[in-house]
Amino acid sequence: MRAHVSAVTTVRRLLRRLAMQLRNETGAVLVIIAGGMVILLGMAGLVLDSGRAFVARSELSRAVDAGVLAGARALRSGESSARNQALAVSRANGVLPDDPRTKVDVVFGINADGDNTVTVTATRPMRTSLMRLLGRNWVDVGSTATAVVPPVDLIFVVDQSGSLGTAGAWDDLQDAARSFVDFFSDDLDQLSVVSFGTRGETRLPLQAPFRTAAKSQIDRMASVGWTNTAEGLQLAYDQLTGKKARDRAVKVVVFFTDGRPTAFRGTIGGDRRIMAVAANEWNVVRGYFDNPDDIPMDRWQWPADDACRNVVNCKIWKEGGHPPHGVRGRQIARDMGLAAANQIRNEDAFVYAIGLGNPLGSKLERPDTDYLSQLANEHGSVNSNQPAGRMYFAPSAAELRDVFQRVAGDLVIRLSR
Structure with missing residues (x-):
């Protein structure tokens, strides 16, 4: 139990x-x-x-x-x-x-x-x-x-031809050009001023500081002469490839004109001369200048009386086997401008082209916007391997300041990365 x-x-x-x-x-x-x-x-x-x-x-x-x-x-x-x-x-x-x-x-x-x-x-x-x-x-x-924020070496190329004064646009251009200079820095950038009429001239070599000197040069200009586009661009190229240009700087040419090319420098009658064609007529040669470098920049000088002024065939000119006449001279002036712009872009430089003119005017009285677009290589349309710039158009002188401001704004945006 x-x-x-x-x-x-x-x-x-x-x-x-x-x-x-x-x-x-x-x-x-x-x-x-x-x-x-x-x-x-x-x-x-x-x-x-x-x-x-x-x-x-x-x-x-x-x-x-x-x-x-x-x-x-x-x-x-x-x-x-x-x-x-x-x-x-x-x-x-x-x-x-x-x-x-x-x-x-x-x-x-x-x-x-x-x-x-x-x-x-x-x-x-x-x-x-x-x-x-x-x-x-x-x-x-x-x-x-x-x-x-890379530095800029900028060449400001200004058309000072007589048509600007005739149209009452010269004062507006000078005002817009002065304000454009202020968008760039004396401490970061360098700037050169080139102007062109019947011939071109470097008004201010590439330098820094530049604001005061550039504005002074713009003030001294007068609206006279024909439109030697190629010479203005060639001088810009010379500045971009000169000793003052900096390797690390972004190279820019801002080019302004109110018309089509009507003058160029070439070998005429065996000597280097400048020929001018009529601005508003297709086949009229105004004459040539025997001593191109002596042409004044800021006062009118017409070709000499014996320079076949207003004559279709002017003296003896062997240029590509063609007798000289307005149409041929106009085409040569145009082509020389394109060649100079191509040189600039080959230096990896941007070209900004600004045109002024009445869009309702006759064909010869307004800028050739297609031509300006080619100068700038807009959208890489001329050469996709070169920098693509931009073309701007101001339909009136009163809008120039706004257009220059847009150009500067676009440049500043492009330069900030």
Whole structure:
């Protein structure tokens, strides 16, 4: 009997021990599960908050990119202006919310190539979500962008032919030209002024500083003579390839005219002369000039009385086997301009061509926009391996300032990268 009781008791004891062991293991499992859930939630929070941070950083990057480009475009107006522009555009794009912990810095420097740089760095704190389970309540989100502002060697080629004065556009042109010069920096850039009428002349060699001297030269010009497009462009080429030109600078020619080519320098009667053709008649030669370099730039000089003025066939001129006449001379003047522009573009230079004229006028009284587009190699239409410039057209003198401003704006945008 005692043995039987002892066996039951033993079984009960075993059952109690087993129950206690099960209870202890269940508690341990619950603890393990709870700890694991915290870790899993933390890891999920890391993934979630990393995604949120990526989106926030992308938004910040877009704002910083916009700000640094705005600063780069304004750098030619000084660092203070560049900083204000960078901050204003960054703010407009959301880089500076109301949170005072958001920081933005604008730094100016010079890179290894010697080019000026603008760098914008922005950081903002982002509150976490599930990562707070791991004790991380905030993460910093940041973005940095740098824009390079290369120097420019710019040749400003200005038509000063008599038609501008006749049309009452000369004063407007001088005013627009002076304002155009101010878009470029005495500290970063170099500028040369070339003008052309019956012949061309380098008014201001490529140099820095240039603002005061360039405006002074523009003021001294007078509207006289024919339109020797090729000579103006050839002188621009000479400046771009001269000793003052800098290898690291972006080379640009800004060319302005109000008409079609009506003069050129060539071998006429065995000597180097300039021939002028009528501006508004197809087949009339005005005459030639025996001593081209003696032609005054700022007062009228007509061909000598014996230079067959207004005569269709002028003296003896052996140019490609053709007798000289207005149509042939006009074509040669045109082709020489294209050849000079091609030389310029071969130097990896951009050509910006600006035309002024009444679009409703006769064909000879308005600029040849197709010709200007070819000078600029617009859209790479002439040679896709050369820099593609742009052509602009001002239908009236009153619009010249706006057109020059657009040209400068396009250049500044293109130069900021």
